[in-house]
Amino acid sequence: MANIAAGDDHADTPPSMVRPSLPREPPATERGLRTRAALVAAARKVFERLGYLDARLIDITRAANCSTGTFYTYFSSKEDIFAAVLEVAQEDMLHPGMPHVASDDSPAAVIEASNRAYLKAYKRNAKLMGLLEQVANIDPEFRELRTSRSNAFVRRNARSIAKLQVKGYADPDLDPLLASRALSAMMSRLAFGHFVAREDREDTPTVTDEDLVQIVTRLWVNALRIPSPDHRNPPAVQDQ
Amino acid sequence: MANIAAGDDHADTPPSMVRPSLPREPPATERGLRTRAALVAAARKVFERLGYLDARLIDITRAANCSTGTFYTYFSSKEDIFAAVLEVAQEDMLHPGMPHVASDDSPAAVIEASNRAYLKAYKRNAKLMGLLEQVANIDPEFRELRTSRSNAFVRRNARSIAKLQVKGYADPDLDPLLASRALSAMMSRLAFGHFVAREDREDTPTVTDEDLVQIVTRLWVNALRIPSPDHRNPPAVQDQ
Amino acid sequence: MANIAAGDDHADTPPSMVRPSLPREPPATERGLRTRAALVAAARKVFERLGYLDARLIDITRAANCSTGTFYTYFSSKEDIFAAVLEVAQEDMLHPGMPHVASDDSPAAVIEASNRAYLKAYKRNAKLMGLLEQVANIDPEFRELRTSRSNAFVRRNARSIAKLQVKGYADPDLDPLLASRALSAMMSRLAFGHFVAREDREDTPTVTDEDLVQIVTRLWVNALRIPSPDHRNPPAVQDQ
């Protein structure tokens, strides 16, 4: 699987991860399961609408049609449920629907496809990404979460870059890890600005999602000095 | 002045721009001037130590050796004084000590120097940058501030890129504005990760400031397809 | 049985007296009996560990390995189960293992033996006594319980004192009831300080249980002006 495309924040993550708070027993009954799910769904909506800080527990419980007490049956705090919300989104970021990468595609094509997939997944979860950015800058627990996710991504892409170097398709002078970190940073920051901050600056011509894919891919290819896709090459990026 | 190197967040800014809150009369007396300055200085320290949210007004006034009431003589709110703190730092980010760029330096050399300068300035104000990131994700007023600063930078670098293209020194297929945005994003995000978040990830080899300069410059040069610095060229980047 | 020795708090009690709360049907089945017993045992442990106020019902049910709902099958409230716990301890306080008091023992010897027995029983149930002290100062229902227990004791000892006076072995000027009340108060308060509060005051020489028996007995004998045990006398204190 090609995953040179990146973004630093999310999308890769160990199976079990988010638990910034004191634990609560998982629901024992069907009904409990439903209530918990309702709370998580409600929380996501409320967080997205109000932001993390302005969201009050009572907003969440009201949206989930239950009492405050019930909230504490399943979560120990606001952080706790926020982590749960993130965890759900994880699923989606993890399987961004890797598109058809023919085995004979050029490295450039692979990069493009993977960038496009990343951006799509980011878009789907844009509000949540913004939320995470918010919280990560406030709560060390979530900052760490963001960092570790990002690192996983960076490492993966670093491996891909190294492979390209070995095959003579990428600038051998680049440190793969550093390069990966820089390029992933570019990607994620761009996505953030595009999908989250999007202040719809009047002075700037509108940029489409596809514009972003194109420019990033181009810069990426250039930066790594990947040979132009004109000469057909064996796939330079192979994943795991 | 060479400023192709960039970063989106800070370092460029119209003379006076920060005033997200209700105004207060500027101090009329000498004494008032001193008190106000003491408050701003105290606020910076407190914000840096406690973060924006956890800093209480009382912490600031205590550090400034004055009463709560006095605070409101000069500032209308926490946001207001935070803006004032930022404004002070502005000075420094505005004059990052642009280094000696000989007029016959290669574009690559110029980029490197400018990147180095940016990083230095960022480092000096790292805590504040972190604070801004925190607040911008919380308060729209400050989000806008960040955006507009960033845009100024991006535009400037876009002009430089365009010039390089005209002179045949940069990939003509790149949209200058988009490329600038992407590369500036890379820079600023990297600086943030390096100087602010620096979670000192145990698994990663230590990266020095200079490592960062080198990798970024390299990627930047590659990405724009700037000809290798071997052939002496006229300075490709000219400022203002 | 000699019970002039005393203490006002516990050790005497009508067969069944504790029921400060709404009743619940006693268990009908074998299984129910076991569950109820488990709850009482668990409650005692939890109360002793956490104190009455900090003990949550959930702590008790968890320790008893049953659900919250089940608790209410057997008890109507926290008070209710606390009363049940006390009732169990009653058994022990009621039969403090009255030692061999030869019928020709001197009054002093009888007093000593009985004081020793009281102290032993108190020690065995020290934690519970502390608990009762806690709750009696909070809940009128239990205050009454404590009072009535204490009174029973006081009355008994008053009878003994009166007998001694009749036989010319005790200061006839003393009101038997008042004297009994005072001496019992001394005893119980001392036991409380020794076994429950025992702040292990650094400045005070360690006092053994036996020291306590000796001093109390001596003071008691003196206070009642009981003739020195040198001259053999018929037992001055006869019980029931």
Next chain:
Amino acid sequence: MANIAAGDDHADTPPSMVRPSLPREPPATERGLRTRAALVAAARKVFERLGYLDARLIDITRAANCSTGTFYTYFSSKEDIFAAVLEVAQEDMLHPGMPHVASDDSPAAVIEASNRAYLKAYKRNAKLMGLLEQVANIDPEFRELRTSRSNAFVRRNARSIAKLQVKGYADPDLDPLLASRALSAMMSRLAFGHFVAREDREDTPTVTDEDLVQIVTRLWVNALRIPSPDHRNPPAVQDQ
């Protein structure tokens, strides 16, 4: 000063003592002083009426005619203000108005006077004593307070007893400290039962305050084997 009379709980206390909680700055202005005093007075009333546990902060602030916020200007918690309430009562317990003890009074007379004074002071502060008993059994901080006060008293009386022994006026076989502890325990417990718990037991003849003085004094004199007051003696108890 004669202070063989006792009571274990309060009345003696080092200059500065009660601070079970986080400190608050003392009021800087006249007005602040008044507000703080109003809060303490209100707290005392509320505690006495409702008991420590049932007293809500809001009850206190309402009674003091101020807002919750104001409460926290002067006190950090319920405990904190309770300590302040106790501290005020201290004054009174400390100077129980030691009565005229003619220098040629017999030891018995001195004891009687001192017991009477103790009981009077206890009566004046009965509600508070009850409160302290309540809280001391709940909060270790206050338990310690009670213990240390009590100890001071016990030690003082122990010294008096020792002096009497030296002069040949008290049973030399008694350990002064243990005896003091026991007799003080008797006194304080009796006072507690009489003034605080006074369940007005229907079955018991009414006991007047003076009855208590008489019986306690008599028992005390007997217990220490102090010679009958008939033979005029030089004052056996001298203080400090």
Next chain:
DNA sequence: CATGAATGAGAGTTCATTCAT
């Protein structure tokens, strides 16, 4: 200019108790 006491809405959190299953 400076002070600092007063404000008070509002948040998070707990836990005994109920009740449908």
Next chain:
DNA sequence: AATGAATGAACTCTCATTCAT
């Protein structure tokens, strides 16, 4: 007889802001 999810009133404590002095 047993379960455990649901309840919700009640409480403490915070802190930006105002205002009388």
